[in-house]
Amino acid sequence: MTRTLAIVLALIIAALGWQSWRLNNARHTIESQGTALEVKAQELSKKNSQLIGLYILTETNSREQMRLYAAAEQTTILLRNRQHRIEDLKRENEDLRRWADTPLPADIIRLRARPALAGGAAYRQWLSQSDAVQPEPVSAAH
Structure with missing residues (x-):
């Protein structure tokens, strides 16, 4: 019986050791997983902050676009009123x-005939291709 008791005790100790190993794992x-969850939570918080920033930027852009559309509409109305006033005065x-x-003078017509320019590089290229004003000759007497 002692032997049986020793075997049962050994089995119980082995089972407890195995359970302890499983609990440790x-x-x-x-x-x-907790560490990974914290990292994911930080990444999610960062992405959430970025989304909030993009939302604020989008809302600001939308408001400014609406303001610009309203200003363009107001400008169009003012231009139309100005044209009507000019016609009335005429x-x-x-x-x-x-x-x-x-008719307008030739220089004014040339200025009004310039192409639509998109940026500084296009303007500089247009200037270099156009008939630029020649510099005055420098006199030799000082």
Whole structure:
């Protein structure tokens, strides 16, 4: 019976050792998963902050776009009113009508005929290709 008791005791000790080993592995797994969860939470917080920043930027852009559309509409209305006022004045005043019907000077026509430019590089290229004003000759006498 002692032998049976020793075998049962050995089995119980082996079972407890095995359970202790499993619990230790489970604890290590839980700790590593907890660490991974904290890292993921920090990444999620960072992404959430970025999304909030993008939302604020989008809202700001939308408001500014609406403001620009309203300003463009207001400008169009003012331009239309100005054109109507000019037409009314031309009908009222003969001198103004003659002045408005005279052709523009060649330099003004050339300025109005320039192409639409997109940026500084295009402007510099246009300037270098156009007929630039020649510099005055430098006199030799000082």
